Amino acid sequence: MPDTVSALGAPAERREGPQKVTGTARYAAEHTPEGCAYAWPVPATVARGTVTAVDAAAALALPGVVDVLTHLNAPRLEKPDDGTLAVLQDARVPHRGWYVALVVADSLEAARAGAAAVQVTYAEEPHDVTLKADHPEAYVPEDEDGTSGEHVRGDAEAAFASAPSRVDVAYRVPPLHNHPMEPHAATAHWQDGRLTVHDSSQGATTVRDVLAGMFSLPKEQITVVSEHVGGGFGSKGTPRPHVVLASMAARVTGRPVKLSLPRRQLAAVVGHRSPTVHRVRLGAERDGRLTSVIHEVSAHTSRVKEFVETAAAATRVMYPSPHARTTHRVVALDVPSPSWMRAPGEAPGMYALESAMDELALTLGIDPVELRLRNDTQREPDSSKPFSSRHLAECLREGARRFGWSERDPRPRSRAEGPVLVGSGVAAATYPVVVAPSRASAHAYPDGTFVVRVNATDIGTGARTVLAQVAADALGVPLESVRTDIGSSDLPAASLAGGSSGTASWGWAVHEACTRLAARLAGQQGQQLPPEGVGATADTAGEADADSDYSRHSFGAHFAEVGVDTVSGEVRVRRLLGVYAAGHILNSRTARSQFIGAMTMGLGMALTEGSTMDAAFGDFAEADLAAYHVPANADVPAIEAHWIDEDDPHLNPMGSKGIGEIGIVGTAAAIGNAVHHATGLRLRELPLTPDRVL
Ligand code: MOS
Secondary structure, X not given: OOOHHHHOEOOOOOOOHHXXXXXXXXXXXXXXXXXXXXXXXXXXXXXXXXXXXXXOHHHHOOOOEEEEEEXXXXXXXXXXOOHHHOOOOOOEEOOOOOEEEEEEEOOHHHHHHHHHHOEEEEEEOOOOOOOOOOOOOOEOOOOOOOOOOEEEEOOHHHXXXXXXXXXXXXXXXXXXXXXXXXXXXXXXXEEOOEEEEEEOOOOHHHHHXXXXXXXXXXXXXXXXXXXXXXXXXXXXXXXXHHHHHHHHHHHHHOOOEEEEOOHHHHHHHOOOEOOEEXXXXXXXXXXXXXXXXXXXXXXXXXXXXXXXXXXXXXXXXXXXXXXXXXXXXXXXXXXXXXXXOOOOOHHHHHHHHHHHHHHHHHHHOOOHHHHHHHOOOOEOOOOOOEEOOOOHHHHHHHHHHHHOHHHOOOOOOOOEEOOEEEEEEEEEEEEEOOOOOOEEEEEEOOOOOEEEEOOOOOOOOOHHHHHHHHHHHHHOOOHHHEEEEOOEOOOOOOOOOOOOOHHHHHHHHHHHHHHHHHHHHHHOOOOOOOOOOEEEEEEOHHHHHOOOOXXXXXXXXXXXXXXXXXXXXXXXXXXXXXXXXXXOOOEHHHHHHHHHHHHHHHHHHHHOOOOOEEOOOOEEOOOOOOOOOXXXXXXXXXXXEEEXXXXXXXXXXXXXXXXXXXXXXXXXXXXXXXXXXXXXXXXXXXXXXXXXXX
16 A cells, blocks of 8 residues: 555655756747747837837838737727736836837847837826835725735834834835746647647636637637746736737638747836835834834836735734734836836845844844844734644754854954954744635546646646646655646646645645545445546635634745855855745655745845846946846755644645745845845845945
8 A cells, every 4th residue: 555644744756857958848939830930029119109100111011020019900809807918008108118019020030120120109208116114106006805905003102112122224126027937929720729838837727717808709719828937926826918910810820820029028028126215213112022113115017017016015914913004005116117027025024123133133132033032923814813833942042053153252343364253143933824815626437547737837846746646645656646627627627736725725636636536436436437537626715714713824044144254245145044834845855945045035135136127228227137136046045944744624635734934034134134144244135246245
């Protein structure tokens, strides 16, 4: 009999690994149907205005150019809920980089040459792309799911004014770009009124549903395939304009059309993390207990849609204090539309809060680990619901032990190695438990194999593998006997790979389908299965959406050691260590990869990543990986992820919480706090580049 205990949690190797390293795993742009044409978009070259004329004659005269679509000749589509998808529908230019035309040609080269030859004339208008905390048009947005808007507890201002110990500090996080390894791409093909799209997406079910709405088609007439996806980090969480343009161009030309966005265009059309300006006020008793917490965040959105970087949301769940106010303000500017980027809200928010906690610890003369322990709680401060499980204190203690925190001399500038100042820092992490309804089916076949079908998406996480583990565990069969079919909207509808919710959401449906199948099989013991197999289905609509009496969040602690070169100003992270409490870990190998991947992204946020909104030009100055610096291998030192296995009965049948995002939360604060410990310099704006350090 199989060891069903080891199936769940075991370090199973990712199933598609060999395909990926041999290049046989095919991504959206690697599907080339017979007669395929290629598209290249034309981005607007003004920051605000309207298109007054498009001259496509020169483009159409080029060899191989098939068509030029503009707002004047493109098909009219049903209005999407997401305004960023209403491409080529009118003459408005809401931001630089907005698509104003699309060239379709026989080859990629001809499409690109055609796009360069399209002449667009604009009526330009003055633009405003500068985020300021006191922008006159800033407003407090509607509170969605308790994550945005303003929350008030007690009288935070009065309590702050009378607190024996106070910090009042401002932090800034610049715009950040997702830049997945695989840029956004789609290949669309209409056949007999049916649309098939290979799209690089985090959730093909949503892409299908949105395309069905926009192209006025029944969902059954569309198939969206996202078989292999090279990352997204939120930027592929919902459909992006490329998939609409490819589908539109394929319909107009009657040919399959492939559109693969050049990386330089991503920043304008696939979303980014909004810059945030933070003011954090912490009031505390002399013993460190917080009496007042005020976290105010300003972020930008575009004129196309409202997106709020909910950077004060984590502050609502971290530390108890009788008085608190957390406020988001957003202002619509002439900027590209911001969207989700790994731990949207928590990543910049916890940078500010956990840096301010370090400042408070220094003010009080209390060890920063100890200060957090003194402000631990088992009840969520904002809702006062009990946490289903919160092992933040254990993460801090375990991390401190592994890191060797007790040997640290708390005085800044207390350790030097020649011109290099060495320091260490700590920060806490948190991320909410998100779960969404999903469907799945499970089948048993006479040859002893099982097939699980669910439209999950593997964005590089190992979703196929962990879902096979969930299935094998529920069925009580060997892992090798289970195949998982994912990545197509023809499979049972499932939620997206986002919000660290994928495994919990899809796994719940898989677990339920397999449990039902196991019961059916038990009832037929000894009988030969029919050739078509025996199946069971599940839909977690009711369970996944049900309200809980508990506040459900993951927690963690990050420890960093840095060396700061006082000659060059360079900060090197020497060691990064995270300890997480995120329910049951279902695959220790792929989980570790998720944790250290996100920690690496946090290292990038701390030291190298940062985009600049050029006020005069009206767009990001950093449009490619030559200008926007993500960490390379040599930047990533000893990096360790550990976890405390939690037994939490208030989650889902697997007892998992979600692990994709928490690794980036608080990491930049731990590094910034370490830089302060090393140098005595409190830098309050990311990234910590040499010009700021010197
Ligand atoms: Mo993630 S930003 O929820 O894809």
